[in-house]
Amino acid sequence: GEDVEQSLFLSVREGDSSVINCTYTDSSSTYLYWYKQEPGAGLQLLTYIFSNMDMKQDQRLTVLLNKKDKHLSLRIADTQTGDSAIYFCAESTGGYQKVTFGIGTKLQVIP
């Protein structure tokens, strides 16, 4: 079955890089996603990577995928206080994109 695991909490200083890690179990995952959720708000799609890629960069965000180990990471360069939020790792299989989410990692940025 599908299972996505991530650590619950990460604290970094403003200006440092943040790395949020995730593992998943379904080897047939086709897309892997990172969503951001700010307090009281819905989920915002940050970035996604197709399973045949191993890296994707988008401005301050870098996604690394190790398909062999089923490990996904999100690196945020030059972390800002506005990056404080909960970050959800998610994966989808199948043609219609039913997405399975992890429990979320709360990122705290210390000024």
Add this chain to the structure above:
Amino acid sequence: GAGVSQTPSNKVTEKGKYVELRCDPISGHTALYWYRQSLGQGPEFLIYFQGTGAADDSGLPNDRFFAVRPEGSVSTLKIQRTERGDSAVYLCASSAGTGHGYTFGSGTRLTVV
């Protein structure tokens, strides 16, 4: 519309009552999803619509939960005989298709007292 709209944003109801939650997806998005998010958890899949039909309702917890999308646009999630355990944020999302990810609404916070 520009985004996914969910109404109401908050709903407080008494145990045993019936509630309806509405989702208005992005215009032209054929795929629509309902998720439920409990405090401190990630979103949990409930049901997926492709057009008017429910393509996958395997996440609905029991027969008190039902959803419709009669014209392939707006969807309504219906919960009968609400229980305190139904309290959560109900999220709706729509998608333009495979690989595009979801666009989520802000959710409806349901509180059953």
